[in-house]
Amino acid sequence: MTKVIVDGIPIEVPNNASVLQACEAAGKEIPRFCYHDKLSVAGNCRMCMVEITGSRKPLVSSCSQPVMEGMQVTTDSETIRAARRSTMELLLINHPLDCPICDQGGECDLQDQAVGYGRDCSRFTDEKRAVVDKYMGPLVRTVMTRCIQCTRCIRFTNEIAGTAELGGIYRGTSLEITPFIEQGIKSELSGNLIDVCPVGALTSKPTAFHFRSWELKNTDSIDVTDAVGTNILLQVRGNEVMRILPRKNDDVNEEWLADKGRFSLDGLKRRRLDRPWIKKNGKLVEASWTETLQHVADKLKTVSSDRMGAIAGDLCDAESMLALKHLMNALGSSNVDCRQDNAYYDISQRGHYVFNTSIAGIDDADALLVIGSFPRQEAPVLNSRIRKRWLSLTEQFPIGYIGELPDDPTYKVDQLGETPELIAELIAGKHPFSEILKNAKRPMIILGHGAITRPDAKIIFEQTMALAKTVGAVTEEWNGFNILHHSAARVAGLDLGFVPQGQAKDIKAMVNGGVDVLWMLGADEVNLSALPAETFVIYQGHHGEKAASRADVILPGAAYTEKSGTYVNTEGRVQRSFAAICPPGEAKEEWAAIYAVAQLLAVDLPYHNIDSLRAYMAEINPVFAQLRLVQNVVDVNLGDNAQGNFEKQVLRAVISDYFLTNSISRASLTMNECSKLRYAVSAEAAE
Template sequence: MVKVLVDGTPVDVPAGSSALQACEAAGKEIPRFCYHERLSVAGNCRMCLVQVVRAPKLVASCGFPVAEGMQILTDTDVVRRARRAVMEFLLINHPLDCPICDQGGECDLQDQAYGYGSGVSRYQEAKRAVTDKELGPLVKTVMTRCIQCSRCVRFSTEVAGTPELGIVSRGENAEVTTYVEKALTSELSGNLIDICPVGALTAKPTAFRARSWEYKKTDSIDVMDAVGTNIQIQARGAEVMRIVPRINDEVNEEWLSDKGRFSVDGLKKRRLDHPWVRVHGKLHKASWQDTLVSMARRFEGISGDRIGAIAGDLCDVESLCALKDLMTALGSSHTDCRQDGAWYDMRSRSGYLFNSGITGIDEADALLLIGSIPRHEAPVLNARIRKQYLHKGRGGFPVASIGALPVDLTYNVDVLGEGPEVLTRLLDGSEAFAEVLKTAKRPMIILGHGALTRPDAQAVYEATLQLAYQTGVITQDWNGLNILHTAASRVGALDIGFVPGSRGFAVTNMLRGGVEILWLLGADDFPLDKISKDTFVIYQGHHGDAAAARADIILPGAAYTEKSGTYVNTAGEVQRALRAVFPPGQAREDWQIIRAFSEVAGHPLPYDSVEALRARMAKVNPVFSNAGTEIAPAPQSVTDSSVSKGTAEFNNARIRPVIDDYYQTNSISRASLTMAECSRVYGPMRAVAAE
């Protein structure tokens, strides 16, 4: 540690820290535009000037390293005059269009001009103008406002891994551009809006819709993937207007995927806001009482082994627990959360978790991907992999992949093969990457659903587990065998036991006529044409997706923004979302619908409040006992090593990605016009890459 005096206050900071970081450690506010904690230092805005005793002139604190005994002055008269001069230069060409700027109210330039500027401009000449750039359907540009801080350039190059932005020309003629005009191709492009300190980059889908001070802000969890990104839902009245990320270094740092940010308009389209009952082949609106009574009559005389339930990918644990308890009360063990037919090792919790934790990526020094495309399955997690790749360098963080790789992952990957037979070569040592894993101190394997949804998924997993023990991926103090889920509800459903019981049917058997009554809880992502024509289908969900059209009874539920719910991410971390708005029309929270039906059906569930239901969840699985707004970490456990050591029976087919279109993966994103436009714009690019 290095001792530094900041305005007379002693502070200890790590060696190599900058003067700006030392000032912040001392509680001093230093204005800045180009500096960002998660980007490289550019030092080109000069707003962070401070005075260092015995230095010949003021220094830019963001790029000035501290030294033992250094004395820093942050608020002298010369510093104040220098900052006013810098602000005056920044505003020379900046348009004074704050009243019509979408960034108004949350603009760094606006705030710092008020706090550190002079309030008077001496510039009399005409301001310059810059042509706006077309960056695609998500990011709106007004490049005349740009102050060339280069944050967007560094983010796209360093974090997103798509170096499509840059600065051309010099001096007054400098401008940020895409060189060749085309849409940004990153799944993280919305973060450019957050890091832009002025109104040059704003959200195109929500342009001129509302002002920042009009929003009611609510903490929640993103359900567009299984990372569990911490988000803030911003609503005005009964409408969710936008979604932005919250900082959580353990999960998402401060990034959010484009689908999680911009699919917000899908929350207003195709909504189910009234119960429906099919009579003589046609759906008719009905009251809640008539609908529940009609359902109860349909259940009369049906034995429990002829009733089944399938849970979708966006469900909260509360509704899963309630439906599981209802099925048990009805005598059914036919429950399944695996719409995609995935296979998991259920012997212990570590058999289906991202065991190293998301922050474990920061410790890894070798990575093997098996049937996983992290860029589409978990863009925020993929950015962390890229960060580690850049930090270690290719030689320090080699990455290899098994399976089809139709997209650039934003870091160099050695494709070992497209089929599971590569695992055999890794096990017998004939594949060179096996030695790479053995020599690494913290090797990691990410097993994706491209492998776990195959007919030979169990054989692939057992071979992977054997490889993990053989190469040191699993040791007493490190478990680097990670399952990367794609569904926000999957781990929570597995934790609560929403899987077939003894002699219970999985999804495939339920669809083939194994049950007479099939309850779909937000389940939309499986082949609906495989449901037997004689099966009576109850659909409970929030969007009129394909499954609702097949249903005989429709129960309108609440979307994730409209209820307080518990979600468990791919690493097994339990998090809780809060309700931002109320459900539309007569829609209700899912667990309340299930509880109300249980009463009508004569099997009342033993809880009447969400607190009692969460107590029941904790009783089923202690992992839910400490759930709250803070993360409950997954326990560090090592998977049992007693696996088959024989020759695995692999399917010869290549391992394919599970996501065909990143922007159209669930009922909310399919209802979003913004996501439909992204699919139209980016779809051809993806098709070319796949070829």
């Protein structure tokens, strides 16, 4: 630690801290435009000037000056204020006076700091500079005349997103920020450019001119479009979600948010189920809740317990899955499954199906092997963490990859091969990368769903565990065995035991005629082509897709923005979201409708409201009693080498279209436009 005196206040800061960080630690506010906590230092704007006693320079940019022992810093003096006023005057020379129509108005750093350091008039009389707007795709709108050349956007694409799609052309007063090609930004994190831009040069294109920041009400929530569990802020006006922003959480998403979670919000308003429906004479007709619930209860009474089953989808909250599982079990059925992709999991202990290293733990790893996963599309925010570790200057971070690479992973990988036989070679020490893993102190292995949804999934899983044992990836201090999920509901479903036990039917058996009544809880990714026509389908969800069109009864549900729900991310972190708006029409929270059916069937569930349900959930599995925490699982029985033969087919990632992976994003016009642009361009490039 280094001792520094800021405006007479002695403080201690880390040895590698900057003067700006020391000033903030002392409670002093330093204006800045180019500096960002998560980006490299540029020192462009010169707004953060301070005085340092004994320095040869009268003023020093605090963001780029490292602290020294005994350093005395002055953050406010007439000289400093004059310098900041001059800097602000230069920044405003060419800036357009369009605050009344700028989407950044009300939350603009330039606007805020101009209040403190701006002049009431301009001394500039020459012709103002204008810059042509640049095309950055369907998500980011540009007004480049507002740009102050802070280069935050360039540094973000280079360092965080890893796509290096922006740069500067020309020099001096002619400098322009521009994408290298006019095909839009290809990063799955491009929406964060809007957040890092301190002015209105980069704003949201889908919501341009729709609202003002002071009109919005904020509600904390969790992103359910992937399994990272990104902390988000739902911003609402009336009964409509107008904007979704990331909340800072350094243990999960830092301060980033993937594009699908940010921009698919228009899908919350389209194709919605807002009233109950019953199929009569082969046609769905509107019905009341009383009639619909009674119809469901009457049907369940006529079916034997072994001929009824339930499937939970990828967007379900833990409360609704527990209520449905409990109802099925009370009726004598264990035919429940939350694995729409029929993935293989060993649920004998939690460490076998979670991301044990934790997302923040990636920063401590010193070698990585990825098997059957493509994190850039399955978990973009987590992928940025891998890139951050790869960019670290402290030591090298070798990354091995087994499987087909559909795109640039945004960091350098050593592609070992495309088939799972390489796992056996690594165990036997016949491949050079096995020595890298063995010599690493904290090796990581990521096993993706491209591996555990295959016919040989069990063999791959057990061989990967054997590899972890061989290379020392699991010790008393470190657990490097990880399953990377891409479904927000999957880990909670496994924690609650929403999988078939013993002789119970799995999803494949149920959709192939194994049940007479099938309850589909938001299960929109299931292929129902083999489902017999006589099977009675109860669909409960919020969007009308193929599963809803096959239903005999539709129970309209609430989307994640319309209910308070519990979600468990890929690392096993239990998090909770809150309702920001009301469900449309007559839609209800899923657990409440399930509870009502149970009442009609005279099934006594041990809860009657959301709080007692959560208390019961914590009794079933204590992990649900500890919110926002990750329970590190180190004592993992890795077992012995599995016996069996690998399939010869290539390991491929499970996501073919990043933008259209769930019912909300498929209903989003913005996401459909992104999909057409991204994959049409990719197809043209391949040709």
